[in-house]
Amino acid sequence: MTRSDISEFLFPGQLTRYAGASGDVGDLLCARGVPTGAICVVADSIVHANGLTADLLEGLAKAGYEPQVFADVIGEPDVDVVTRAAVAAAATNPVAFVGIGGGSALDTVKLVAYSVASGTPLRDLKGPAPLVPGLGPLVMVPTTVGTGAEATRVAMFAVDGAKRAVLSRQFVPELAVLDDALVQRLPAPVVAATALDALAHSVESMMSSTSNELTWFFSGEAARRIFAALPAGHKGDPKARSELLYASFLAGVSLNAGVVLGHSLSYVLAARHHLPHGVGCAIALPYCLAYNQTMSARDGKSLAESVLGQSDATLRDVAEAVRALTELVDLPTDLDAYGTAAEEIPFLAQSVVRDYPRPTNPVPLESVRLGVLLEHLRTGDLRGAWTAMGELA
Numbered sequence: 001m002t003r004s005d006i007s008e009f010l011f012p013g014q015l016t017r018y019a020g021a022s023g024d025v026g027d028l029l030c031a032r033g034v035p036t037g038a039i040c041v042v043a044d045s046i047v048h049a050n051g052l053t054a055d056l057l058e059g060l061a062k063a064g065y066e067p068q069v070f071a072d073v074i075g076e077p078d079v080d081v082v083t084r085a086a087v088a089a090a091a092t093n094p095v096a097f098v099g100i101g102g103g104s105a106l107d108t109v110k111l112v113a114y115s116v117a118s119g120t121p122l123r124d125l126k127g128p129a130p131l132v133p134g135l136g137p138l139v140m141v142p143t144t145v146g147t148g149a150e151a152t153r154v155a156m157f158a159v160d161g162a163k164r165a166v167l168s169r170q171f172v173p174e175l176a177v178l179d180d181a182l183v184q185r186l187p188a189p190v191v192a193a194t195a196l197d198a199l200a201h202s203v204e205s206m207m208s209s210t211s212n213e214l215t216w217f218f219s220g221e222a223a224r225r226i227f228a229a230l231p232a233g234h235k236g237d238p239k240a241r242s243e244l245l246y247a248s249f250l251a252g253v254s255l256n257a258g259v260v261l262g263h264s265l266s267y268v269l270a271a272r273h274h275l276p277h278g279v280g281c282a283i284a285l286p287y288c289l290a291y292n293q294t295m296s297a298r299d300g301k302s303l304a305e306s307v308l309g310q311s312d313a314t315l316r317d318v319a320e321a322v323r324a325l326t327e328l329v330d331l332p333t334d335l336d337a338y339g340t341a342a343e344e345i346p347f348l349a350q351s352v353v354r355d356y357p358r359p360t361n362p363v364p365l366e367s368v369r370l371g372v373l374l375e376h377l378r379t380g381d382l383r384g385a386w387t388a389m390g391e392l393a
């Protein structure tokens with residue numbers, strides 16, 4: 001395959017973006033021919049408690065639907081919460097499934113819809129899931145500026161403490177609704193972590209061997225917008241927040257190419273230290289770039305130019321810029337605060353290779369080289385990591 005070949009590019013059936021759009025989901029479903037009946041609404045618990053589901057629910061009722069709310073999604077979902085939601089949903093025979101919240105609620109509703117349509121026990125789902133007739137329709141209303149789950153074929157959940165990805169083209173929703181009003185009161189630390197997750201999606205997907213011209217287009221757009229908007233968005237600027245919501249969607253579309261080593265590192269670090277997903281991704285991204293510095297020189301140069309919007313930028317500049325942005329929004333850039341011991345590093349490196357292999361990473365994952373990388377990450381020595389990864393190439 002060359003960069004201009006595209007084997008498959010998925011995009012939501014419809015994108016709707018304006019302040020207040022969540023109140024119009026009922027009308028949008030009517031317009032798409034969804035018959036009246038029960039609607040399974042899976043909501044993040046804080047989002048629901050803060051009243052951010054009110055417009056959605058009112059609009060659904062006005063359009064003649066009966067919303068049935070499951071609002072027990074508290075943090076990143078595990079198999080138990082998803083199973084409870086699926087059992088509740090199945091009892092109401094829903095005509096559509098709506099997720100409202102961050103990636104946690106959106107991933108939950110994807111898995112709920114899959115379970116209701118297939119009857120498959122959720123514990124059995126891992127990796128690519130078989131197609132099932134009659135899944136959905138799915139509607140996704142994000143309230144964080146991070147995962148882009150409203151554009152992806154991925155659903156993440158934890159089983160026995162380990163993070164799992166389930167993949168299905170049927171998880172790309174019929175309707176993605178970006179309502180700027182929902183992210184205006186998002187706490188600053190959540191803005192920081194989730195926007196850096198989106199930045200990791202855009203930059204990592206550019207390194208993936210399955211990327212193509214179109215995924216690069218979305219990646220570059222997303223990354224430049226996040227660099228430009230995050231400082232003001234973090235402080236609460238309404239336009240910048242709207243921009244970040246849009247950029248996280250664009251980065252979600254770039255995930256047609258998938259993520260690479262940075263997300264594997266972040267899953268292992270997050271499991272060890274209970275870090276929010278975006279915090280692990282932000283710490284890992286500069287080191288992912290260091291590891292992959294030997295990717296094709298032409299691709300590395302165009303990645304750097306596209307992400308930073310400067311013609312003479314290098315991959316190293318991207319890593320430094322990501323780190324500076326992470327510091328600017330008050331997130332950690334090393335593991336100092338978490339007390340990772342040097343003796344743990346070989347185990348963590350092996351876990352990256354064994355539990356989260358990345359055949360699409362441009363440089364093969366090797367546990368010895370990853371151990372050296374992780375030792376530099378532990379202490380925040382990006383310069384040392386860059387030199388060591390260059391020498392070990």
Ligand SMILES: NC(=O)c1ccc[n+]([C@@H]2O[C@H](COP(=O)([O-])OP(=O)(O)OC[C@H]3O[C@@H](n4cnc5c(N)ncnc54)[C@H](O)[C@@H]3O)[C@@H](O)[C@H]2O)c1
Pocket residue numbers: 044045046047050052075076077101102103104105107143144145146147148149152153154155156157182183185186187190194197255277278
């Ligand atoms: N499906 C995908 O393609 C994909 C991609 C990347 C990550 N993920 C997964 O998504 C999950 C993380 O999602 P996330 O980063 O969006 O975080 P999240 O959904 O866990 O939300 C983070 C926190 O923000 C709160 N919150 C959300 N919206 C709010 C609002 N508008 N106002 C106030 N508080 C709000 C939530 O209650 C929660 O405490 C992880 O499980 C991750 O693995 C999925």
Ligand SMILES: [Fe+2]
Pocket residue numbers: 147197198200201263277281
């Ligand atoms: Fe992510």
